[in-house]
Amino acid sequence: MVRYNFPEYEIELEISEDVYFPAEDTFFLINSLTIPNNCELIFEVGGGSGIISIVLAKKYPELRFIVCEISYDAAKLISSNCRLNEVNKQIDVVCMDKIDALKEVSPDVIIWNPPYLPAEEENEIFPKLDKLALFGGKEGYEEVYQLITYLKDKNFKTSFFTIFSSLAWDTSKLDNNISFEILNTTKFFFEKLYLVRFDFSDNNVKK
Numbered sequence: 001m002v003r004y005n006f007p008e009y010e011i012e013l014e015i016s017e018d019v020y021f022p023a024e025d026t027f028f029l030i031n032s033l034t035i036p037n038n039c040e041l042i043f044e045v046g047g048g049s050g051i052i053s054i055v056l057a058k059k060y061p062e063l064r065f066i067v068c069e070i071s072y073d074a075a076k077l078i079s080s081n082c083r084l085n086e087v088n089k090q091i092d093v094v095c096m097d098k099i100d101a102l103k104e105v106s107p108d109v110i111i112w113n114p115p116y117l118p119a120e121e122e123n124e125i126f127p128k129l130d131k132l133a134l135f136g137g138k139e140g141y142e143e144v145y146q147l148i149t150y151l152k153d154k155n156f157k158t159s160f161f162t163i164f165s166s167l168a169w170d171t172s173k174l175d176n177n178i179s180f181e182i183l184n185t186t187k188f189f190f191e192k193l194y195l196v197r198f199d200f201s202d203n204n205v206k207k
Contacts, residue, residue, distance in 0.1 A: 006051070025113060025188075026048075032184040032195045033183075040064060043107035044065065044111045048069070065092070067092070067093045069094075079093045102154075108159070115143065141168050147160070149175070152175060159197055159200070160197070164196055167190075180198045181199070
């Protein structure tokens with residue numbers, strides 16, 4: 001376990017080898033994201049080190065956060081980092097599957113920096129952690145599309161912010177009735193990243 005300083009955000013994080021280290025995509029999401037004025041509860045999927053919700057909690061001290069992380073070790077680390085940065089009263093951490101967690105809450109905003117690269121045979125050379133953090137399915141977007149479909153089918157009334165890669169994003173596979181907006185783009189080496197907001201505000205109230 002090593003403690004790192006992130007002076008741009010005025011935070012410190014303890015990060016272990018088995019947790020995704022904040023990278024360019026993380027900072028792109030944090031720096032590009034603006035939370036809607038009417039928001040009270042933010043739900044983050046796959047918190048990793050906890051950096052996204054911790055930075056946002058410091059920026060928006062009036063908001064509540066739930067961070068859903070399926071890895072027990074990562075969930076413990078996020079809780080520890082929340083205490084380290086004195087935002088533990090704002091942020092609740094749950095260790096469970098994202099869909100199961102969403103059955104219990106109605107967040108105003110959902111945030112996910114997902115695994116978004118297409119899985120190929122070559123990814124067998126990557127350690128398990130890197131696979132989970134980087135590869136989002138055969139085409140790269142399946143996990144995110146699964147969540148989008150769930151939010152639509154269950155009539156969530158929320159805004160969903162996520163990242164797609166130019167290497168793996170096929171809008172033709174989306175339901176035509178789902179509204180989305182590209183909020184920002186950036187280029188890293190061989191790919192472009194897109195911060196995308198999916199608007200479910202026209203959904204009926206969740207059953």
